[in-house]
Amino acid sequence: MGRKSIKDLRRQEIVKAFYKTAKAEGLHNASIAKIAEAMNVNPSLILHNFKNKDELVLALIDYILSRYQKIYTTRKDGSAIDHLREVLNNLFSRKWNALISDDVYYSCYSLIFRNNVIRSKYKDLHDSLRAWLESHLVECIEEGSIELEDPKRTANLIYTILEGAYYYLCMEKNAVKKDEIMQQYKHHAYDILKLKV
Template sequence: MGRKNIKDLRRQEIVKAFYKTAKAEGLQNTSIAKIAEAMDVNPSLILHNFKNKDELVLALIDYILSRYQKIYSTQKDGTSIDHLKEVLNNLFSRKWNALISDDVYYSCYSLIFRNNVIRSKYKELHDSLRVWLESHLLECIEEGSLKLEDPKRTANLIYTILEGAYYYLCMEKNVAKKDEIMEQYKQHAYDILKLEA
C-alpha cells in the first residue's frame, strides 16, 4: 500500500511539472525530455510512470478537473444562498485563470477533435462542473431561498454563458475591459436566478 502512495505522489509531481512546462513552453513544445529537465530527473523516471505523452495529457486533464473543484470551495459559515453567490462570484472572476492557464486548457481542449478518450475526459470535466453548480442550486431550493423549475437546465444555461465568456475573453487583452465584460455575464447569471448580485 505504501508503494502505491509513493507512486501516486510521483505521478502527481510529474503531472505538475508537465503543467508548468506546458504553461511556459506551450503544450505542443513540451516533451518528456523537457519535463525531465525541469524536474532534474532522468526521462526514464517519467516513462516508468507514464507510457507516453498521450497518457500524460490524460493525467493533465484530471489535474485540471481537480484544480477547478477549488472554485467551488466556500466559507463554512453562511446559508446555501450565501454559498451559491460566493460560487457565482468565483466562477465569473479571474480566479479561473489563477487555477489553470488558458493556454494549457485550450491546447488540451483542441485535442478532443482527434482523440476520443480526450473528448470523453473533457466531457466528463464539463459535466462535473455543471453537476456541482446544480447541487448548489438544489441546496438553495431545499433551503427555500431559490425557486427554480429545472435546476439542471439552469446550471447548464449558466455554464453556457460562462464558457462563452471565457472563450471570448481569451481574445481580449485589456484587463479593465475583461472585468467589465465578465461583470455583465455574471449579472446575466444572477438575472436567470432572479437574485441580486
C-alpha cells in the first residue's frame, strides 16, 4: 500500500479538526472560520481542500465510518466465537460510545432528511456495520460454534437492538443506569445467538 499524499493527510487533519469543533460547538456552529482558528490556519486552506461545509460533512461521515470500524478490530489469535464475543462486548459497551460523540453523530444523521447524498452515506455506513457483524456470524457458523439459519437477518436484528439502545441511552444521564440498560440489551443479543454472556 502506497503512502498517502500530502493533500490526503491535510484533508484528514481538516476533518479531524472539523469533528473536534463540531463536538465542542455543535455541528451547525462549526463554521469553516472556527475550524481554521482551531487549526491555526487561514480559512482559504480549508476551502482549497473542501469546496464548502457540505463537502466537509460528507468527509466527516466517512470519518465516522472509519472510527466505527475500530469496534470490529479483535485480537489476531483465538477462535471465531472468541472474536464474535469480543465484538459483541465492544458493541454493547462504552467503547462504542467513546468512538464518536453522540451529538456529532445525530447532528449528521438529521441531515439525511434534507440531503440524499448524506442519506446514501448513512445507509452505506449502517449496511457496512451490519455486513461486518454478519461476516463474524458466518465465521462462527463455519467453525461450528453457533447455529443460525440466516446470519444476515440475525445481524440486522442485533443491530436493531443496538441502535435502539443507543438512541434511548442518549437521553439517560445516569452512568450506572446506562450500564445496566446496556447489559440488558447485550443479554438479548446473546440470547438471540443462544450463547451465554
